[in-house]
Amino acid sequence: MARKRRGRGAVTAADEKYRSRTVAEMIAKHREFAGFQNPARALYQTVRELVENSLDATDTKRILPWIYISIREVPRTGSTNGARPWYVVTVEDNGIGVPRTVLPQAFGRVLYSSKYVIKQTRGMFGLGVKAVTLYAQQTTGSPIEVYSSTEGSQYVYMMKIRIDTSRNTPQVLEVGEWGKKVGWKGTRVSVRIEGDWRRAKSKIIEYVRRTAIIAPYAEIIFETPDGEIYYYPRTTKKMPEPPREAKPHPHGVNLEDLREIVRATPAKTLKEMLITEFQSVGEKSAEEFLSKYGFDPDMNPKELLKRDNEELLVKFVEALSQFKFRSPKSDYLSPLGAEIIREGLKRMFAPEWVEAITRPPRSYKGHPFIVEVGIAYGGAIKPLEEPLLLRYANKIPLLYEEREDVSYKVVKSINWKNYNVDFPAPLIVLVHIASTKVPYKGLGKESISETPELESEIRNAVQEVARKLKVYIARKTREEEAKRKAEALARYIPEVAWSLAMLSKPPEKWSPPKPEEVATFKEKLIDIVASKIKIAGMNDEEVRRIVKEIADSVEVE
Amino acid sequence: MSGGHEPFVDEVDLKARLKAARIMHEKFSPLIKAVLDGKPPKLVIPKRTLANTVFDPERGILSLGEEVLEREFLDLGESRRFMQTLLMAAIIYQSLIENEYPTIRDLYYKGKHTIVYRDMRGRRREENTWDEQKESDSVIQDVEVYTGLFREDMLILSKEKGKVVGNMRIRSGGDVIDLSKLGHGAYAIESTADLIEILDVDAEFVLVVEKDAVFQQLHRAGFWRRYKSILITGSGQPDRATRRFVRRLHDEHGLPVYVITDSDPYGWYIYFVYKVGSINLSYESERLATPKARFLGVQMSDVFGYGSKKPYLSEAERKKFIIKATDRDIKRAKELLKNYPWIYKNRLWKREIELFLKRKVKLEIEAIASKGIRFFAFKYIPEKIETGDWIE
Ligand SMILES: Nc1ncnc2c1ncn2[C@@H]1O[C@H](COP(=O)(O)OP(=O)(O)OP(=O)(O)O)[C@@H](O)[C@H]1O
Ligand SMILES: [Mg+2]
Numbered sequence: 001m002a003r004k005r006r007g008r009g010a011v012t013a014a015d016e017k018y019r020s021r022t023v024a025e026m027i028a029k030h031r032e033f034a035g036f037q038n039p040a041r042a043l044y045q046t047v048r049e050l051v052e053n054s055l056d057a058t059d060t061k062r063i064l065p066w067i068y069i070s071i072r073e074v075p076r077t078g079s080t081n082g083a084r085p086w087y088v089v090t091v092e093d094n095g096i097g098v099p100r101t102v103l104p105q106a107f108g109r110v111l112y113s114s115k116y117v118i119k120q121t122r123g124m125f126g127l128g129v130k131a132v133t134l135y136a137q138q139t140t141g142s143p144i145e146v147y148s149s150t151e152g153s154q155y156v157y158m159m160k161i162r163i164d165t166s167r168n169t170p171q172v173l174e175v176g177e178w179g180k181k182v183g184w185k186g187t188r189v190s191v192r193i194e195g196d197w198r199r200a201k202s203k204i205i206e207y208v209r210r211t212a213i214i215a216p217y218a219e220i221i222f223e224t225p226d227g228e229i230y231y232y233p234r235t236t237k238k239m240p241e242p243p244r245e246a247k248p249h250p251h252g253v254n255l256e257d258l259r260e261i262v263r264a265t266p267a268k269t270l271k272e273m274l275i276t277e278f279q280s281v282g283e284k285s286a287e288e289f290l291s292k293y294g295f296d297p298d299m300n301p302k303e304l305l306k307r308d309n310e311e312l313l314v315k316f317v318e319a320l321s322q323f324k325f326r327s328p329k330s331d332y333l334s335p336l337g338a339e340i341i342r343e344g345l346k347r348m349f350a351p352e353w354v355e356a357i358t359r360p361p362r363s364y365k366g367h368p369f370i371v372e373v374g375i376a377y378g379g380a381i382k383p384l385e386e387p388l389l390l391r392y393a394n395k396i397p398l399l400y401e402e403r404e405d406v407s408y409k410v411v412k413s414i415n416w417k418n419y420n421v422d423f424p425a426p427l428i429v430l431v432h433i434a435s436t437k438v439p440y441k442g443l444g445k446e447s448i449s450e451t452p453e454l455e456s457e458i459r460n461a462v463q464e465v466a467r468k469l470k471v472y473i474a475r476k477t478r479e480e481e482a483k484r485k486a487e488a489l490a491r492y493i494p495e496v497a498w499s500l501a502m503l504s505k506p507p508e509k510w511s512p513p514k515p516e517e518v519a520t521f522k523e524k525l526i527d528i529v530a531s532k533i534k535i536a537g538m539n540d541e542e543v544r545r546i547v548k549e550i551a552d553s554v555e556v557e
Numbered sequence: 558m559s560g561g562h563e564p565f566v567d568e569v570d571l572k573a574r575l576k577a578a579r580i581m582h583e584k585f586s587p588l589i590k591a592v593l594d595g596k597p598p599k600l601v602i603p604k605r606t607l608a609n610t611v612f613d614p615e616r617g618i619l620s621l622g623e624e625v626l627e628r629e630f631l632d633l634g635e636s637r638r639f640m641q642t643l644l645m646a647a648i649i650y651q652s653l654i655e656n657e658y659p660t661i662r663d664l665y666y667k668g669k670h671t672i673v674y675r676d677m678r679g680r681r682r683e684e685n686t687w688d689e690q691k692e693s694d695s696v697i698q699d700v701e702v703y704t705g706l707f708r709e710d711m712l713i714l715s716k717e718k719g720k721v722v723g724n725m726r727i728r729s730g731g732d733v734i735d736l737s738k739l740g741h742g743a744y745a746i747e748s749t750a751d752l753i754e755i756l757d758v759d760a761e762f763v764l765v766v767e768k769d770a771v772f773q774q775l776h777r778a779g780f781w782r783r784y785k786s787i788l789i790t791g792s793g794q795p796d797r798a799t800r801r802f803v804r805r806l807h808d809e810h811g812l813p814v815y816v817i818t819d820s821d822p823y824g825w826y827i828y829f830v831y832k833v834g835s836i837n838l839s840y841e842s843e844r845l846a847t848p849k850a851r852f853l854g855v856q857m858s859d860v861f862g863y864g865s866k867k868p869y870l871s872e873a874e875r876k877k878f879i880i881k882a883t884d885r886d887i888k889r890a891k892e893l894l895k896n897y898p899w900i901y902k903n904r905l906w907k908r909e910i911e912l913f914l915k916r917k918v919k920l921e922i923e924a925i926a927s928k929g930i931r932f933f934a935f936k937y938i939p940e941k942i943e944t945g946d947w948i949e
Binding site for chain 1 (some may be wrong): 581586589593595596597633639644647652653654670671673676684874912
């Protein structure tokens with residue numbers, strides 16, 4: 001912007017216009033932070049943000065999810081001329097809904113979230129859907145349109161919302177309100193944006209598919225601009241245990257967090273504050289901690305906020321991160337559970353073998369995390385040159401930046417030969433990391449940093465499941481060998497039996513062998529062959545039955 | 558055709574069949590018993606590999622060594638061959654009993670079945686008992702070594718290649734045949750040479766010639782009448798019956814055997830087949846080889862002379878008849894010299910081959926014959942026999 005110069009002379013500090021930029025302006029300017037760097041990626045990111053909010057509104061609230069996704073191409077309108085097509089993206093869910101009073105903020109104010117608590121949800125920044133709103137108003141000039149109704153409510157509300165970026169406040173352009181005739185509850189969000197379906201297509205379809213893999217308890221319908229419908233029916237009613245809200249762990253708080261805690265706490269002493277506001281801190285450990293670092297246990301916490309005590313506050317935070325408290329609790333994590341992973345992999349890939357584990361909780365820098373790994377092998381899986389890696393963090397599929405991800409590094413470094421896997425092999429490895437704070441590499445939540453604690457835990461998990469796979473493949477190889485042997489020998493039994501019957505009669509008393517004479521030899525040979533073959537998991541009788549079945553199936557032409 | 562005739566019965570064949578069938582039945586009895594006792598069946602067969610082929614210098618023949626292979630039905634690598642061996646034995650046995658005269662080709666067809674079965678996944682699969690005749694021929698050899706019976710003993714016929722004329726009478730299939738009264742023709746040596754009954758022989762030696770054409774020439778020239786002899790040809794590489802017949806004349810009637818072939822590695826090899834046996838089928842030598850057979854010619858020294866021996870060909874004739882040896886001939890000759898003890902340990906043979914390698918030329922029998930059949934029949938051959946100019 002051209003700025004008018006007043007007078008001649010040098011420009012002084014007084015001439016400079018100082019003003020802070022709102023976070024909304026920031027996001028609008030730097031779209032790539034939120035994953036909207038180009039039309040294809042923006043379309044993908046829009047679907048993601050809406051779907052993840054829908055899932056947060058259902059499965060973390062013990063609601064079996066029903067999610068409808070649609071992308072429609074629509075004509076460009078107004079004076080905007082350009083080549084890029086427009087799309088209306090709609091995502092509907094049967095979740096908890098958004099109360100009327102919160103609607104404008106939730107969709108129109110950046111950094112407004114219900115998820116700023118310590119528990120594992122997909123959303124964590126309070127940014128996702130607002131980035132969509134901003135992108136829509138920038139590219140098509142349209143507001144975001146939300147219909148929502150909460151469980152007990154008599155009404156369905158509709159609002160069209162945009163964001164006043166200079167003030168980071170919602171502007172509600174239109175409101176509607178209807179009495180509920182049917183029991184509908186949930187949220188339906190529609191947004192008109194510029195996009196590139198052709199380029200985004202495969203990633204979006206894969207995103208929905210991968211979401212469905214780990215949510216076999218969800219019913220998902222996806223309508224594409226090409227008129228295709230992807231339907232993933234619910235195959236189980238078992239859902240992961242929803243996360244519980246937790247207090248912060250002393251290792252996990254920074255200076256800002258601590259200020260916030262001190263400000264809000266009703267505690268009258270430092271000791272009381274430690275016990276009531278943090279997890280993993282008891283009477284004893286609080287006392288030990290305070291005396292070790294020389295804090296007065298009876299000091300009023302608010303004192304720490306005084307300007308003069310800034311140094312003390314910093315010291316306090318450092319001490320918190322150093323002292324050996326009990327490790328963080330993990331019941332505010334919500335792992336998928338081995339059963340759901342197995343079910344999901346089975347449903348999507350129809351493998352011959354599948355196994356999954358949920359590792360015990362661990363922590364890094366005061367943030368608890370759980371690693372889960374599932375491996376599927378064989379069956380309908382297409383053999384590839386390397387394992388097909390399915391990455392998830394807090395139940396979100398991660399599709400981009402695979403090679404930068406810690407899981408990729410681990411899976412790649414494993415010598416699969418040691419586990420009897422010879423590539424090309426039909427092998428799928430699913431890695432899920434659940435944490436109250438997933439160390440993403442960016443706001444787009446696409447890859448996870450190489451945190452040592454995570455890396456070693458992922459390795460342990462993959463190896464643990466791979467060891468079971470190894471046993472399975474070894475057994476299968478042995479079994480196949482035995483089966484091959486049964487087959488190879490059984491098919492010759494009729495010819496050999498006939499030949500023996502033929503040769504068994506002395507020339508002086510020879511007559512063509514009767515069927516029952518041949519049968520005697522055949523049965524004997526079946527006995528002999530069966531007694532020499534051991535197939536794991538089969539008793540002698542079953543083996544004999546198989547050998548006989550093959551021998552009986554022989555027809556000589 | 559009008560009826561009333563008794564069906565023709567060949568008593569000789571009948572006896573031979575019964576004998577072979579008995580042996581087969583006997584040989585397979587332990588195997589049959591094992592199966593009925595629920596024991597894994599196996600065939601113990603002498604190995605027919607080159608490594609298990611040994612030269613017995615005492616008897617001067619090739620034979621199979623001590624090595625045996627155990628062909629177990631339950632051994633995946635052997636089960637197919639086991640099935641094939643039994644199947645072949647059974648068909649042969651059946652043919653013997655049912656008075657059939659199969660050829661090896663007939664046996665191939667008779668035993669060539671398609672085994673159709675369902676595998677463990679229920680898929681339909683097919684496998685032939687054998688695919689090519691090579692496969693079934695090799696199985697026949699297994700049956701031969703396993704039973705100790707030759708295919709001829711089992712009344713398996715093959716194309717007749719050998720011919721014989723001379724002063725002798727034989728009985729074949731009940732008929733008496735005078736081999737001196739066959740006109741321009743000759744008696745085709747039947748596949749089952751052991752079923753020929755040799756009634757009487759009035760001859761001093763046996764002359765075996767490699768080539769049928771030379772045989773005819775000598776026959777028409779009256780060679781065997783003038784020099785009381787039995788004239789035989791195997792028409793190139795001799796079949797088993799011819800070799801067996803030659804052997805019998807030598808063994809049963811004490812006749813010396815002289816062999817005339819081309820003077821080249823191929824001709825020498827034919828001589829050695831008569832004498833020692835074929836390297837691939839060493840198990841036959843026991844009954845087919847004639848270790849005392851003598852190589853009469855054509856020798857290198859017949860062409861070039863050696864020491865005091867004068868050549869049979871003049872300088873000009875030589876130029877006309879000798880042929881340059883090919884690289885293959887040379888290679889083959891070197892192999893003979895290197896690999897076979899009965900050659901490199903024989904001074905005269907070593908000399909013969911080294912002379913060949915030096916001169917790098919070869920000579921066909923026809924070369925000498927074309928100098929005039931009479932020269933060949935009445936000078937060359939008798940003179941060499943008389944002077945002992947042969948290699949043994
Ligand atoms: N489909 C929905 N159902 C119920 N509540 C919703 C839905 N979508 C959004 N919300 C509410 O709106 C808030 C803001 O959503 P937004 O996506 O902007 O942030 P977030 O999900 O909290 O974090 P993140 O930036 O990581 O996505 C959520 O915290 C939630 O309370
Ligand atoms: Mg969100």
